[in-house]
Amino acid sequence: MHAADSASVAEDRTRHTRPADRDYDLIVIGGGAAGLAAAHAGAAARARTLLVSEGEIGGQCTFTGCVPSKTLIAAAARGATFAEAIAAVRKAVAAIAATETAAVLERHGIEVTVMEAAPRLLPAADPAAAKVIGQVFAAEGITVHAGTGAEEIMPKRPRRPPPPR
Amino acid sequence: MAASHLLIAAGRTPVTDRLGLDRAGVRVNKRGAVVTDRHLATAAHGIYAAGDVTGLMPFTHAAYAMGEQQL
Numbered sequence: 001m002h003a004a005d006s007a008s009v010a011e012d013r014t015r016h017t018r019p020a021d022r023d024y025d026l027i028v029i030g031g032g033a034a035g036l037a038a039a040h041a042g043a044a045a046r047a048r049t050l051l052v053s054e055g056e057i058g059g060q061c062t063f064t065g066c067v068p069s070k071t072l073i074a075a076a077a078r079g080a081t082f083a084e085a086i087a088a089v090r091k092a093v094a095a096i097a098a099t100e101t102a103a104v105l106e107r108h109g110i111e112v113t114v115m116e117a118a119p120r121l122l123p124a125a126d127p128a129a130a131k132v133i134g135q136v137f138a139a140e141g142i143t144v145h146a147g148t149g150a151e152e153i154m155p156k157r158p159r160r161p162p163p164p165r
Numbered sequence: 166m167a168a169s170h171l172l173i174a175a176g177r178t179p180v181t182d183r184l185g186l187d188r189a190g191v192r193v194n195k196r197g198a199v200v201t202d203r204h205l206a207t208a209a210h211g212i213y214a215a216g217d218v219t220g221l222m223p224f225t226h227a228a229y230a231m232g233e234q235q236l
Contacts, residue, residue, distance in 0.1 A: 029184070034216025037232030039166045060177065060217075069174075082170060107195040 007103065024050045024111075031114075032059020036100065043109040050111045067096050123138045179218045196220060205231060 026042040028035045031053030042049035051057070061067060071092040075085035098104075102112035167172025179198045186193060190209035192200040205213050210235050215231035 030216065030218070032216055033228035034232035039213055041233045061228075066225050108195075137209075153228040 001036050007096045024048045026050070027052065030054075030059070031057035031100075031112075033061050035059070036105075039105065039110045040108060044085060046109075048111075049109070050113065051105060052115070054115045057102065057105070057112070062096050062100065063093060067092050177217060177223060179220055181218060194220065205234065 004109045009077055025047035026038070027050045028039045028042070028049065028051045031051055035051060035053070036057070036059070039049050039051040056063070059065075071089045075088050080088065102114055105112050176215050179180070179193075179196065181193050181197045181199060189212060191212055191214075193206040196202055199207055199214040199218050201207055201214050201219055201221075205215055205219065215234070216228035219231065221231075223226070
């Protein structure tokens with residue numbers, strides 16, 4: 001961030017009212033790379049920080065992106081079998097995920113709320129989420145990093161079955 | 166063609182429809198990405214977006230940088 005941006009952000013901050021009774025300075029929705037970066041930066045700046053994550057913290061980089069893909073590439077390069085490659089992926093993902101658990105983040109001064117991962121469950125229907133998100137939207141001056149991710153694009157199934165081989 | 170496994174790597178798309186962003190005044194574009202200005206501020210005061218949800222640069226290092234930038 002260059003100086004002019006920093007100045008404008010600082011100026012913007014001073015305009016915000018800061019209710020004395022509010023629970024957090026920063027609520028981060030999403031525990032992927034962007035959310036983790038924002039939460040760590042918030043804690044480092046001594047902001048009262050809450051990270052809300054649906055399911056395990058780590059996001060696609062840890063579970064479906066960088067970590068498994070680089071491990072797969074390395075396994076393929078050394079001629080590993082599929083089973084060996086998948087075992088290596090599981091091991092690598094577990095090792096990285098262990099550095100991003102709620103317990104680890106809490107040691108860094110970040111409060112964490114992990115909602116149960118339920119595919120297609122509406123977060124708003126989850127009382128914990130409704131409470132947190134309600135606070136976010138009701139309270140003026142709270143910064144939210146809505147880095148709440150993306151999901152895989154799956155090709156649509158062909159309408160007709162492929163021709164027989 | 167015969168193979169034992171199929172790996173599909175067709176990209177990723179923002180997931181914003183479950184957050185109730187419209188109720189908060191946060192705008193999303195046709196592809197579901199949160200609309201931000203160059204400071205990553207959304208249309209709603211005090212709410213910022215970072216990462217794949219912005220539809221900008223879908224890379225981990227970019228997401229991490231966007232997350233850090235706003236503090």
